[in-house]
Amino acid sequence: MNDRRADEHLLFRETEEMAVTLILALLVVAFVWWNASKKPPNYPPGPRRWPILGNILSMRGRPLYLIARDLKERYGNVVGLYVGSQPLVIISGYAAVKEASSREDLSGRPASELSLKIGNGLIRGLIFSQGELWREQRRFTLRQLRDLGFGKRSMEGLIHEEVNSLILEVGRMAGADWSQPVELNNVLGTSGINVLWHVMAGRRYAHGDPKLKELTGMIKELLTITDASGGIANNFPMLTRYAPFLTEKSKILAVRKKLISFLAEDINNHKATLDSENPRDFIDIYLIEMENNKIKGKDTTFTERCLTEVCRDLFMAGLDTTFNSITFALVYMVRYPHVQKRVQMELDEVVGQERLPGLEDRTSLPYTDATIMEVLRMSSVVPMAVPHAPLSSCEADVSFQGHTIPKNARILMNLSGIHMEPKIWSDPENFRPERFLNDEGRLLKQESLVPFGLGKRQCLGESLARNNLYLFFTAIMQRFTLSVTPGEEPPSVEPVGGFTLAPMNSRATIAPRF
Numbered sequence: 001m002n003d004r005r006a007d008e009h010l011l012f013r014e015t016e017e018m019a020v021t022l023i024l025a026l027l028v029v030a031f032v033w034w035n036a037s038k039k040p041p042n043y044p045p046g047p048r049r050w051p052i053l054g055n056i057l058s059m060r061g062r063p064l065y066l067i068a069r070d071l072k073e074r075y076g077n078v079v080g081l082y083v084g085s086q087p088l089v090i091i092s093g094y095a096a097v098k099e100a101s102s103r104e105d106l107s108g109r110p111a112s113e114l115s116l117k118i119g120n121g122l123i124r125g126l127i128f129s130q131g132e133l134w135r136e137q138r139r140f141t142l143r144q145l146r147d148l149g150f151g152k153r154s155m156e157g158l159i160h161e162e163v164n165s166l167i168l169e170v171g172r173m174a175g176a177d178w179s180q181p182v183e184l185n186n187v188l189g190t191s192g193i194n195v196l197w198h199v200m201a202g203r204r205y206a207h208g209d210p211k212l213k214e215l216t217g218m219i220k221e222l223l224t225i226t227d228a229s230g231g232i233a234n235n236f237p238m239l240t241r242y243a244p245f246l247t248e249k250s251k252i253l254a255v256r257k258k259l260i261s262f263l264a265e266d267i268n269n270h271k272a273t274l275d276s277e278n279p280r281d282f283i284d285i286y287l288i289e290m291e292n293n294k295i296k297g298k299d300t301t302f303t304e305r306c307l308t309e310v311c312r313d314l315f316m317a318g319l320d321t322t323f324n325s326i327t328f329a330l331v332y333m334v335r336y337p338h339v340q341k342r343v344q345m346e347l348d349e350v351v352g353q354e355r356l357p358g359l360e361d362r363t364s365l366p367y368t369d370a371t372i373m374e375v376l377r378m379s380s381v382v383p384m385a386v387p388h389a390p391l392s393s394c395e396a397d398v399s400f401q402g403h404t405i406p407k408n409a410r411i412l413m414n415l416s417g418i419h420m421e422p423k424i425w426s427d428p429e430n431f432r433p434e435r436f437l438n439d440e441g442r443l444l445k446q447e448s449l450v451p452f453g454l455g456k457r458q459c460l461g462e463s464l465a466r467n468n469l470y471l472f473f474t475a476i477m478q479r480f481t482l483s484v485t486p487g488e489e490p491p492s493v494e495p496v497g498g499f500t501l502a503p504m505n506s507r508a509t510i511a512p513r514f
Helices: 002-037 064-075 094-102 113-118 131-147 153-174 191-201 210-225 231-235 237-242 249-272 282-296 304-335 337-350 359-364 366-379 415-419 462-479
Strands: 078-083 086-091 398-400 403-405 410-413 480-483 495-497 501-503 507-512
Touching (some): 153 507, 191 282, 191 304, 210 249, 210 304, 304 462, 304 480, 337 366, 337 480, 359 366
Antiparallel strands (some): 398 403
């Protein structure tokens, strides 16, 4: 009897100990869970943060720029999220974006473990560098490109050469009787990058160059599978070590290797044929600057590695955004033939058919210019801009509009949201170039049209991009009529992509106007 009571007592004690252990374990888990889901004091408002994942589950299934619009409506112009453990702040509204873009302490770029590893601890180039390196490289690059005619009227002849090649290529794609539907996403070919690359490296590529085609395809794929929030590789660095197949790491490294090899060939050719007294292009000028600094014993950021990264950034930026904007313009003209016809009538009246439209004609083509502006507004090809961050030199968190932004935060500027704001545009979902014209038909400048960003980090190539878009678009409109291919649906304006947006693959019938 006593043995039985002893066994019952022992069992009770063991059960009691297990219960206490379980309660303590649950308390520890609850504490860890609560601590991991807690946000810093005064962090911008936003949805609930979950441990480990952050808000990533609520950010899947829809493009980030559309999610950002909904978040603005619910939480206001400054919204705080987490992607994994990485703080992500989205700034919306023209006034807030303009203020943030002009702030020196918010002009940094987010650095990830992967990007730092690739750069051996230092991010070079123009797009993702910051601090003195960025200032020195941007100042030098902008000055030299301007001296080489970057974005100026003097480049018009060069762009027209590419336009003429494009016109011939369109004729080839459409067939001898112009009955073959043309893939709108392939119309531009290498023309856009050729204008930039002539200034950078003094060379152009054939429309179907297989090497360039492979490279541009890889770049477009990379920009499609990643988004401005940083992607899996940046926000979950542990996965890049132990499960890289779940991330875009391999694609990032493959594109980088291919592009660096592509650029190294051009740079090595320049080194072998360099004449310091007669520089031919930007690469020559940069190599001469490197040599002069070496002779003077100056400690600067001018190195061959940095030259490669500057060329990489300009190549990627110049290729994708201009290409996508022109493709969107063609898609909209197919979908809105009455706009296309009015553009063509204006071109016929002002320019005629004996010569290509020039930059000097632009002020006399208000409806055409308004149409281009409407394309830029509706397409927003870089919808969340290039991410910002507090400068790496910031030792403390940054205050912005009453909120605290952690010093390791990624900051996104919601440009697409500005372009679709009903309070600014009245009917933003409608494609209506007339919104950029006054009652007398003159062009209206809208400060809320910001496709190239604002402030200290505004796109360096904006002037060239605008000239390219204008000259290519007007030449195509002058020479061709684009229409829906018989038996097919009109091409979709629904964008696809991630970091940058492009139209879905679509085609149209193209016919000569004369």
